[in-house]
Amino acid sequence: MASLHSLIKEGNATGIRINDWTILSNKTSILSSHEIDKASADIGIPIPEMIFGNNHLTIEHSSGWKLEFKALPALAMVDQSSTSSDAIKVSYAREWFEKRSMANQEHITDVVKPYDWTYSTKYCGSLASCADHQRFEPSTTDTIDIEQLKKPEPILFYNENILFEDELADNGTAVLATKIRVMPSCFFILLRFFLRVDDVLFRIYDTRIYHRFGTNHVLRECSVKEDSYHATRAKIPRSRGDDLSLLLDSNWIASVLPDREVHMQRADLTKSE
Structure with a gap:
């Protein structure tokens, strides 16, 4: 089906208007430093080295x-329980944790506050505006149409x-990022x-997040994948020899990690289709 669309460029934001949707990436x-101090105080933990707190992706119907x-709502979901900092151990995790806290949180009374120093967050987006009937339902039998996404459609916006x-003080990496592609049939x-x-x-x-134009609902799939470093490294094809570059490729890692949890949700944009 034909999709009416126009591209958007507004200051630091780019995006697309298509059918009943406005999509913007800022x-x-x-x-x-002032924003970092405020964000750290508000959230209660030292925040990541590179924090793009004013970046955002929004989709509006x-x-x-x-x-x-x-970023900040995602960091607000980082575990701050009393044992959170001990969940994952490296040789000097505690020392790093305390130094990081002292360096970034001098204005907080309880300086060495426990938190998950890996910044693991199950944040899946914030509903900034919706009617009660438009909230994501906790489960659905609907699934994302993978075959539709494989079709060779033009990409209108990426x-x-x-x-x-x-x-993580040279112990690895933690990254939270978004990717979006909009095609004539879906985003x-x-x-x-x-x-x-x-x-x-x-x-x-x-x-x-998946929406097919012409339908009145949005699907959200949330998944957890996890495995040990050594089990994952063992899956590198032997033909690559000592080349470990695949361990830096999140797409390859995602393809070999086992699923621990998968949850499908659906939000209806109108009361009935």
Whole structure:
């Protein structure tokens, strides 16, 4: 089906208007020191080295339904329980944790506050606006149409946006980023939290958003993948010899990690289709 669309360029934001949707991706620089201090105080933990707190991806339907992807709400979901900092161990994790806390949180009374230093977050987007009947239902039998996504359609709009990144004091990497592609028939969003702790583990939290134009619902799939570093490394094809570059490729890692959890959700944009 033909899709009426127009591209958007507004300051730091680019996007597309298509059918009943407005999609915008805002990209700007990392937070200033003042913004970092405020964000850290508000959230209660030292925040990642590279924090793009003003970046966001938003999708908005003409009905008023609006979904956003932002860094600070994602970081607010990082575990701050009393044992969270001990969940994953590396040789000097505690020392790094305490130094990082002291360096970034001098204005907080309880300086050495426990938190998950890997910044693992199961954040799957924020519903900025919706009616009660438009909220994501906790389960659905619907699935994302993978075959539709494989069709060789023109890509009307594509964008990648990093929300935060941290090298975990040279122990690995933690990255939260979005990707979106809009085709004439549908749009697809991937929000991915990717974690590599060297010699310990790999972890991926993926959120996939899918909408086919002409339907009145949005699908959201949330999945958890995790395995040990060594089990994942053992899956590198022997033909690559000592080449470990695949361990830096989140797409390859996602293809070999086992699923631990998968949840499908559906949000209806109108009361009935």
